Amino acid sequence: MIYHNEKALFIKIAERLCDDILSGCYTEGDLVPSVRELAAEYEVNINTALRAFELLQRDAILLSQRGIGMSVAKGARRRILSARRKEFLQHELPEFMRRMELLGLTLDDIAREWRAQDGMETAS
Amino acid sequence: MIYHNEKALFIKIAERLCDDILSGCYTEGDLVPSVRELAAEYEVNINTALRAFELLQRDAILLSQRGIGMSVAKGARRRILSARRKEFLQHELPEFMRRMELLGLTLDDIAREWRAQDGMETAS
DNA sequence: ATTAGTGTTATAGTGACTTAAGACACCGCA
């Protein structure tokens, strides 16, 4: 049943960068790691890292400055947050609930289970 | 931000069949639709439907009977449920919580939001 | 100017997935 479900690598990298912007790791105007650094960090080809950047350029999350680097665009965080909220509420949440109900679970079960698991992890 | 995220077709079909077994659409011993019927239903090549079946054969969800069809194996439902529960708790739930927290949401927010949306849908 | 760091483009090759069309093996039934 572990039919691995991987998205494309360059998409995962782009989402990871968005995560980092959301969580404040990079703020607007900051330079993100260079294509080559990113490729090394994720153990991936330069072209793959570049494609992640192209994606984020198209969505006006990153600005390309030749010879300098890629910087976080103005309003990037707000735009990511907005898009993520929409995606989350319209797709992820319904799919999550569907799978939950197929397993005969409720949100209360989940909350209980999560508190238990979370306690385990932080206790280690 | 809509970096389409598709899994392989044959995997989606296999998971869909598992959903149908979980929800009681097919019970143990039942014949599932033939390769060609399934291919037609999902508007997909026969080989793609066949690969979905191969996946489910390997996990002992379906039994192949040449000249007859594919039937749901004994214990298939229990096995699916068990694997799904494990996958859900170990991977989907943590990822869901991570994304939720990145958006500054809590499980209570989700529960509230879901009840509202659910009410909208069932009212239509 | 030189150098080292950026982003960018191009070409070629690999592997996974999908489609397409056809052929074969098996079962049940008339």
Added chain:
DNA sequence: TGCGGTGTCTTAAGTCACTATAACACTAAT
């Protein structure tokens, strides 16, 4: 026996994500 329904296998082609190299264009610092 023949027919039509099953599952299965083969071959060929095409797309896409990824890798591997290499080269080019620009900027900043020395």
